[in-house]
Amino acid sequence: MLLPGEAPGASTSGSAWVPASPSSEPPLLVVRDLKTYFYTYDGVVRALDGVTFSVRRRETVGLVGETGCGKSVTAFSITRLIAEPPGRVQSGHVFFSGANLLWKIDREASVRPIKGTVRARVRRRFSRIKESQQRLSAIRGSQITMIFQEPMAALNPVFSITKQLAEALLLHRATPTIDLLLGANPAGVNVTQATRDLLAAAREPGQPRLREVSRNIAQAVGVPSIALELFYLFRGQTGNPEARVRGIVKAFSRLRIPGLQRAYLLRERKLSELRAAERDLYYREMRMGESTAPLRRVLRVQMLLERLKGSWLSLPVLRRIARSPLDQEVFWQTVRMLEDVGIANCVQVARGYPHELSGGMIQRVMIAMALAPEPKLLIADEPTTALDVTIQAQILELMHSLKSRIGTSILLITHDLGVVAEVCDRVCVMYAGHIVEVGPVKDLFARPLHPYTQGLLASIPRMDDPTKKLESIPGSVPNLIRPPGGCRFHPRCAYAMERCKTDRPPTTGEGPDHVVACWLYHGPEVKEY
Secondary structure (H helix, E strand, O other): OOOOOOOOOOOOOOOOOOOOOOOOOOOOEEEEEEEEEEEOOOOEEEEEEEEEEEEOOOOEEEEEOOOOOOHHHHHHHHOOOOOOOOEEEEEEEEEEOOEEOOOOHHHOEEEEEOOOOOOEEEEEOHHHHHHHHHHHOOOEOOOEEEEOOOHHHHOOOOOOHHHHHHHHHHHHHHHHHHHHHHOOOHHHOOHHHHHHHHHHHHHOOOOOOHHHHHHHHHHHHOOOHHHHHHHHHHOOOOOOHHHHHHHHHHHHHOOOOOHHHHHHHHHHHHHHHHHHHHHHHHHHHHHHOOOOHHHHHHHHHHHHHHHHHOHHHHOHHHHHHHOHHHHHHHHHHHHHHHHHOOOOOHHHHHHOOHHHOOHHHHHHHHHHHHHOOOOOEEEEEOOOOOOOHHHHHHHHHHHHHHHHHHOOEEEEEOOOHHHHHHHOOEEEEEEOOEEEEEEEHHHHHHOOOOHHHHHHHHOOOOOOOOOOOOOOOOOOOOOOOOOOOOOOOHHHOOOOOHHHHHOOOOEEEOOOOOEEEOOOOOOOEOOOO
């Protein structure tokens, strides 16, 4: 419903629209006029038809709407994970830190309507699509990560949790991990004295000093993961900690890297640097709009020569021995990642498999995997939908704390407005492939403008008025093969006018940082928000 005392057609703003927090710092993510279609036998599904919004640095933006309105398609379009065929990111611009993620997208396919039908024939150039996917690898998984709606579908049931977390870790942070091992100083600790300190801390009731003692030893060695290894070695061993003394020797022995293992680590470090240089060239392409193919060919030749030079290290027996220090280091780093997301019994979980975990535990594993490379942007696609209320609160608190610690921006996709009110700074309301309203979360909840937003909020129970009858929006999301003309919400809108049926409303500014696409309002037209 409209605000009290407000007539339909009246603008809620008497001044020009301005951002609530003007800043010279450009947004982290800018999406402009994004269109994604699905070419099916029944016709062309216009899932996204001109989506525009932005995500600022260190900001949480909520993307809300009914099921089928295009929220998940938006996330998959940004990261270019739309399955081709039948899907296709048709046009638009997606800028991330100044890089155009859709650079040369118009050259990847040609579309021709089939006369007399609602279908179209798409001729895809798969070599160019493959090249664009390789180009996106410079950002996807390292600077942009995603928590999927179905975590079990994103994890492989055949591999252990450690194996899958290690893949993400080594793909994006192999060089610092190898540098830790090569720079370790096991001689910096007196093993005898360290053993005495650990045994003394382990015998204390409750073991209050055990973690601190382990950290001090790890700091002297220069490898933080040793602290976890020693802590879990003695945790709970108050009765007979002497039985674990041999584990101390084993923990320090992995830091003494002989010639074979050192040669393998140096080779892997060089390959990691070359892969990072290739990603930098792809990132430069998307920023500058110029091909770097000649430089990439030189890098690939260097990678081939590096692999050939150390081909003897790829023999199965030698490789297993040579990788041993790296595998152990990565295991304890994955334990630390699981500990950071609040998982109990981290060592046991790390050695387990996805089917052995509950839904909340799997979601935490997915969050750990997504945050392992410390991304600039985290896209969370309904991360709490299938979880109970207690676990939902824990997951949301976890995301908020990690955002505060790392400074990651979050695009939270959900249909739960309660979650949005709890964690988001701004809200984008989506309906049938269009963004219909954007505003600060407090302003939007206090003063919803679009009739669709008003309908969504009217369907939520209120703590201050438990007797209030919940309302519902009549009808359902339209068929996007044949969407309604003009404003796509007009068949369900109580305030629909003749103009709504023919003309798509512009996006107008109706207050500080608050925009809406509805003919009921007549503020200044806004192109970027």
